[in-house]
Amino acid sequence: MRALMELRKKILSGDYPGGTRLFEVSLAETLQISRTPVREVMSRLAEEGLLDRLANGGFVVRSFTYADAVDAIELRGVLEGTAARLAAERGVSQAGLDQLREIQARLDDCFGEAADEVDLEAYSEANARFHVVLVELSGSTVIQREVERATRLPFASPSAFLSGRAHVAAFRQSLHIAQEQHRTLVQAIAGREGARAEFIAREHARIARKNLEYAVFEDPELMLTVPGLVLLNP
Structure with missing residues (x-):
């Protein structure tokens, strides 16, 4: 999926530093897709360990020691x-x-x-x-x-x-x-x-x-x- 690869690349290159809260609306505009696949992309990246799920259902870029x-x-x-x-x-x-x-x-x-x-x-x-x-x-x-x-x-x-x-x-x-x-x-x-x-x-x-x-x-x-x-x- 193009959107998955693009967002992963942005995170790994530092475009979204650790601790950055990701918002569906702005990401949908950046990736030029609807909000539903944006949620799917973020869920996939959370499974990969690059994002953390927040209690309210949102996502934040994970930082590592x-x-x-x-x-x-x-x-x-x-x-x-x-x-x-x-x-x-x-x-x-x-x-x-x-x-x-x-x-x-x-x-x-x-x-x-x-x-x-x-x-x-x-x-x-x-x-x-x-x-x-x-x-x-x-x-x-x-x-x-x-x-x-x-x-x-x-x-x-x-x-x-x-x-x-x-x-x-x-x-x-x-x-x-x-x-x-x-x-x-x-x-x-x-x-x-x-x-x-x-x-x-x-x-x-x-x-x-x-x-x-x-x-x-x-x-x-x-x-x-x-x-x-x-x-x-x-």
Whole structure:
């Protein structure tokens, strides 16, 4: 839905700061739709965690603390770790392993000869797919649903720090570590090593936490380029 995407984009870019009360009439005019679909759009964004419902039935843009962002990333790590362990313990078909290895190869191809040479657009796309397939291979619809819920907040997604002007040296360097973790994670799943797969997946999520710390405390200007970080109140 165009209106949903447009309002989501406005919130994530800071057009509506955290704490802003949203009014149906003005939003209907801005989005050029009637009030009924405006209510539907706001309800959807409340489900995604970007809006809070007020007691009187209205909506306000949600603001987040640094701790909220850390917790969201940690939760994703726990869930993906569980997915990796289940995939390893339950066993994955050869087709499933081939799919994961094919994505791993695509990620490898994103790196050039120079240490800081990375095709970030291609990496971001393949990385997002790797994480989706990893969770699917757990065979658990419950885990899949909860991971989707945890990653609705954009700063908690696997590719949160791979967009816009966030392509800085500190983030590029972390990609080499992340890619090595991708390789060992595939090996652990193929080897039916559940505990090892879970540990690697949880450590993998901690890279996003380190990037968050860098953006917030070392280079605050990056908070304007990473989707959703403008909603943070450090």
